[in-house]
Amino acid sequence: MLKTHNCGELRAGNIGQRVTLAGWVHRRRDHGGLIFIDLRDREGLTQVVFNPEVSSDTHTIATGLRSEYVIQVIGEVSKRPEGTENRKLPTGEIEVVASTIKIFNTSKTPPFYINEEVDVDEALLLKYRYLHLRRATMRDNLLLRHKVIKYMRDFLDSRGFIEVETPVLVKSTPEGARDYVVPSRVHPGEFYALPQSPQQLKQLLMIAGIEKYYQVARCFRDEDQRADRQPEFTQLDIEMSFVEEEDILVLLEDMFTSLLEKVTPHIKVIKPFPRLTYAEVMDRYGTDKPDIRYGLELKDISSIVANSEFGVFKSAVQNKGRVKGICLTGCA
Structure with a gap:
């Protein structure tokens, strides 16, 4: 491994340890003889200090660092001087005094700020999507999505559901929108249709006796885009046998309320859900x-x-x- 710790886990209990970190230069500050950077990886930020009295060679290299350089640093975890702690940062009590640095990759000046949540034209964000995904809000969205899907899988697994991946290249089935079609090479003039939902496939599973099925399913619908309409999207798809309406309502309410309490405890949940005809x-x-x-x-x-x-x-x-x-x- 090219790092012993991530940039979000070091705390006061790590003071005195020699660590190796790797990530992106989030910010750089030159305070006379000392150079400070905030080093960023997926898990957070750690302040790294380059002191010429510790290593003049490392300090010299650090003078050339710029935003979004990808680097590795080796150093000792130290307590920040009194009055310089950052209470807003989980790692704000400590800093890493670097003794060694290695630049994995330099970076051109990004077309927009990565370390500031300023408004940027959407077309520019999409053109440089890999840079946009480095922003904290986008990273947090991906992490939240991961946690939500993992919770739903664990929840349904504990209640006897099995996950089945249904085919993506299928024949056209009646739905509420137009199909996306894929030409077949081995059958000239014939086309596959991408599924608008796994509706008929999951019904076949019920006929086959699976009884409790779910899938985090990719769906494709050729329709005009609106705020709640996208050409491709992901849905939690569920089917059950030998149940009544109340069973389904109770299952889904239990899943959604417990999911919010577990994954986003800061969101207030009304229980039980109001039921309206x-x-x-x-x-x-x-x-x-x-x-x-x-x-x-x-x-x-x-x-x-x-x-x-x-x-x-x-x-x-x-x-x-x-x-x-x-x-x-x-x-x-």
Whole structure:
């Protein structure tokens, strides 16, 4: 291994240890004779100090370091001088005094800041996606996704489900969007369709007697992109045999509430989930996916507008329809 520790794990208990770290130069500061860098890897940041009195050769090399250089340093973990601790950083009590440095790779000046969460044009972020993924927010998103998927797998495994990977190259099946098609080399003029969901395949598994199936499934749908529509996406796909509606509702509520409590304990979870019928949510909110956090329910104002001069309202009431509105306190 090219490092003995990661950049997020060193603490006061490691003081006096000789360690090897490797990662990216996150920030560099030159304070006269001393050079400080924040060294970054996937797990966090560690401050590294280059002191010419410890190693003049290492200090000389460090003068040429710039952001996003990939380096390895060997040094001793020391307590930071009093008053210089960084309480916002898990490793903020210590620093590594470098005695050896090796530059694995230099770096051109990045097209946008990696160490600052400033707004950047989306096209530029996508062009340099590998740099964008170095930002802390993107790294944290990937780690959160990993933890969520791992928890769901463990949860379902403990309840007797088995994970089955269904085929991706299949025949076209009726769904709500158009298929992405893949031409077949061995069957000229014939095409595979990428699955919009594993719906029919998981039903075959139920017929085969699998009983409890799940899959973290990749799905593909050729439709116009919107905020909640992407050409490819991942979904947790579940199928069960010999169950009733209540069994499914209880299973999923238990999974989601326990997942949030375990993976994101800072998020408040309402238990049990409120249960609303389709007719009820359409009557109270006018949509089948209401955000019930704000209490913005529709109120029947038919009696108020029945004699209104606004013809749309008046005719609706006269034709035995109803007029509803949302009350926004203080917004009049």
